[in-house]
Amino acid sequence: MNTNEKLLEVNDLRVEFRMRDGVAHAINGVSFELYARETLAILGESGSGKSVTAQAIMGILDSPPGFVTGGEVKFRGTDLLALPENERRKVRGPGISMIFQDALSSLNPVFPVGWQIAEMFRQHRGMNRTDAEAKAIGLMERVHIPAARERVRAYPHQFSGGMRQRIMIAMAIALDPVVLIADEPTTALDVTVQAQIMGLLKELQDEAGMGLILITHDLGVVADVADRIAVMYAGRLVETAGVVDLYARPAHPYTKGLLESIPRLDLKGQTLNAIGGLPPNLLAMPAGCPFHPRCRYAVDICREGEPPPLEEVVAGRAAACHRVKEVYGDE
Amino acid sequence: MNDDVILSAEDLVKYYPIKTGVIRRVTGHVRAVDGVSFELRRGETLGVVGESGCGKSTLGRLLMRLEEPTSGRVTFDGIDMYSQKGGAMRRLRRDIQIVFQDPYTSLNPRMTVGDIIGEPFDIHPEVAPKGSRRQKVRDLLDLVGLSPEHINRYPHQFSGGQRQRIGVARGLALNPKVLICDEPVSALDVSVQAQVVNLLARLQKELSLSYIFIAHDLSVVRHISDRVAVMYLGKIAEIGNDAEIYERPTHPYTQALLSAVPLPDPTVQREQIVLSGDVPSPANPPSGCRFHTRCWRAQDICKVEVPLLVERPDGESGHQSACHFAEPRQIVETAQL
Numbered sequence: 001m002n003t004n005e006k007l008l009e010v011n012d013l014r015v016e017f018r019m020r021d022g023v024a025h026a027i028n029g030v031s032f033e034l035y036a037r038e039t040l041a042i043l044g045e046s047g048s049g050k051s052v053t054a055q056a057i058m059g060i061l062d063s064p065p066g067f068v069t070g071g072e073v074k075f076r077g078t079d080l081l082a083l084p085e086n087e088r089r090k091v092r093g094p095g096i097s098m099i100f101q102d103a104l105s106s107l108n109p110v111f112p113v114g115w116q117i118a119e120m121f122r123q124h125r126g127m128n129r130t131d132a133e134a135k136a137i138g139l140m141e142r143v144h145i146p147a148a149r150e151r152v153r154a155y156p157h158q159f160s161g162g163m164r165q166r167i168m169i170a171m172a173i174a175l176d177p178v179v180l181i182a183d184e185p186t187t188a189l190d191v192t193v194q195a196q197i198m199g200l201l202k203e204l205q206d207e208a209g210m211g212l213i214l215i216t217h218d219l220g221v222v223a224d225v226a227d228r229i230a231v232m233y234a235g236r237l238v239e240t241a242g243v244v245d246l247y248a249r250p251a252h253p254y255t256k257g258l259l260e261s262i263p264r265l266d267l268k269g270q271t272l273n274a275i276g277g278l279p280p281n282l283l284a285m286p287a288g289c290p291f292h293p294r295c296r297y298a299v300d301i302c303r304e305g306e307p308p309p310l311e312e313v314v315a316g317r318a319a320a321c322h323r324v325k326e327v328y329g330d331e
Numbered sequence: 332m333n334d335d336v337i338l339s340a341e342d343l344v345k346y347y348p349i350k351t352g353v354i355r356r357v358t359g360h361v362r363a364v365d366g367v368s369f370e371l372r373r374g375e376t377l378g379v380v381g382e383s384g385c386g387k388s389t390l391g392r393l394l395m396r397l398e399e400p401t402s403g404r405v406t407f408d409g410i411d412m413y414s415q416k417g418g419a420m421r422r423l424r425r426d427i428q429i430v431f432q433d434p435y436t437s438l439n440p441r442m443t444v445g446d447i448i449g450e451p452f453d454i455h456p457e458v459a460p461k462g463s464r465r466q467k468v469r470d471l472l473d474l475v476g477l478s479p480e481h482i483n484r485y486p487h488q489f490s491g492g493q494r495q496r497i498g499v500a501r502g503l504a505l506n507p508k509v510l511i512c513d514e515p516v517s518a519l520d521v522s523v524q525a526q527v528v529n530l531l532a533r534l535q536k537e538l539s540l541s542y543i544f545i546a547h548d549l550s551v552v553r554h555i556s557d558r559v560a561v562m563y564l565g566k567i568a569e570i571g572n573d574a575e576i577y578e579r580p581t582h583p584y585t586q587a588l589l590s591a592v593p594l595p596d597p598t599v600q601r602e603q604i605v606l607s608g609d610v611p612s613p614a615n616p617p618s619g620c621r622f623h624t625r626c627w628r629a630q631d632i633c634k635v636e637v638p639l640l641v642e643r644p645d646g647e648s649g650h651q652s653a654c655h656f657a658e659p660r661q662i663v664e665t666a667q668l
Contacts, residue, residue, distance in 0.1 A: 045520040160609045190382035191547065192606045195591035199605055217521060220550075220593025243597045261525035262595050263554030268573075271532065272554070274525035278490050 044232035114152030343403035378556030434494035571650035
């Protein structure tokens with residue numbers, strides 16, 4: 001596999017939820033690219049649209065109420081949004097695959113875990129039960145589940161949280177996906193187990209050269225594993241940058257605020273620099289930049305018209321802010 | 332006894348019976364808290380960290396006497412809490428209050444904010460006479476940074492961070508001396524977490540409160556705590572002030588925990604200690620040192636002899652560790668944590 005191959009290209013993706021009390025604009029023009037062997041982190045708080053982005057790429061958006069209203073999702077050059085459902089289904093699994101946050105509710109409680117992993121092979125490869133089960137055992141070993149042969153017929157509730165997440169990962173990598181989307185894969189887990197799971201994902205990525213999209217709200221996890229970061233706020237990307245650059249010198253006031261709100265040793269005992277206010281209501285978005293009510297840099301131009309577009313700050317970095325010069329230059 | 336100490340626990344134990352079969356025979360016990368001792372000083376914050384199932388929430392409930400312990404003592408201001416009855420216990424309850432983790436489920440959706448915060452006054456009418464209650468609730472709302480005009484609103488009309496403020500206001504209604512915060516910020520978004528941490532720090536100063544701050548987020552705990560206790564499977568593995576725990580941890584579990592916590596700085600260098608396996612079941616904890624099944628330093632003695640929580644080589648007093656082979660080891664350049 002070519003290291004620099006562009007695996008995924010999302011262009012101006014738009015998603016809205018049509019509900020009784022109005023239309024919620026969950027994603028408003030999100031664009032990014034993912035290359036082979038790369039880990040792209042999509043960082044955002046609840047309601048920022050990061051999970052909806054993943055669902056739209058996978059084509060598993062609940063519809064209704066969710067509708068993709070524009071944009072492209074190009075997987076190796078083919079626009080997935082233009083494909084009929086039966087074609088898209090063939091991409092899910094061997095092409096793009098996904099790990100969900102809550103392993104317990106994502107696994108079927110009434111089927112053995114081995115059966116659920118083997119389903120991938122039965123459905124996509126037409127294998128018989130015996131061969132598929134053998135494959136499932138191999139996968140369980142690959143994600144380091146001890147005594148895989150004995151536990152292949154055990155049920156999800158017989159596993160711990162960390163082991164269940166490994167089973168989810170085994171299902172997701174069963175067909176050697178080109179792109180893996182991990183939606184908060186470790187949020188429900190303890191830190192020592194989280195370290196194991198993130199290590200496992202890294203190991204699998206190195207072996208297979210997958211592109212990984214990591215969706216998370218955890219600034220610590222992102223710093224540990226990501227190559228590039230896309231920060232989301234109110235359904236828009238507000239900043240994209242390489243991981244070291246972003247932490248060293250954020251270019252968007254929201255990113256800057258997030259980083260400043262983390263407790264640091266040299267500020268122990270002092271008041272944390274919290275971002276005031278709340279994320280906007282998606283049903284009643286403020287005019288102008290959606291972050292302006294909470295932004296200490298906001299001036300008149302931020303409060304009116306269209307939200308600022310994502311524009312290049314320096315090579316490899318972009319931010320969506322009218323006052324990027326002041327924020328980026330303000331050290 | 333030291334006058335400085337407001338709350339102390341001595342060898343606190345809580346076992347929950349496991350019942351099986353039709354006749355509900357007791358076949359074992361979940362050892363949720365298994366011999367925990369510590370002291371909380373006036374005006375101090377003691378952080379309690381540990382992974383899920385380590386007994387930190389049960390400990391909080393025992394300190395509130397929401398649970399009766401299997402054995403052990405809790406002393407509040409010189410009074411033996413578990414021997415108090417009736418009115419005396421009720422008076423004692425005013426002094427120790429709790430803020431729960433999940434602001435979505437810990438507030439009754441059918442009650443207005445005024446009723447939620449004022450409910451403690453129904454049980455303790457001596458704190459606020461009938462006529463002054465509404466005003467008292469308004470003052471509390473103001474104290475936690477909410478608008479007193481919102482007194483008639485319902486919980487669903489508030490965001491997560493605002494709801495947690497309501498939880499804090501309820502906890503403060505009876506002018507407690509000790510506030511137990513059980514994961515008060517873990518359900519909140521990062522940008523809102525800082526607001527609530529700031530609120531708790533301000534209230535501690537203004538009202539000279541003592542906090543037990545239970546959490547799994549080591550950075551938040553470090554920010555707010557004077558001393559930190561690290562729990563593993565119902566026992567305290569290590570306790571000390573924040574510099575001792577974060578810069579010179581001596582227990583291998585503390586070291587592993589510090590190594591596993593993701594740090595929000597991509598340039599930081601630190602030792603990688605990845606523990607194998609999961610936390611064992613508290614219904615059947617390992618013999619000897621409970622950490623020996625996952626510990627890279629375990630020797631034969633660890634499987635047999637339970638290490639005591641005592642002062643171990645570190646050169647500082649008050650820094651206690653329950654490990655036979657305790658040895659200070661810096662894991663993270665602490666400027667980064």
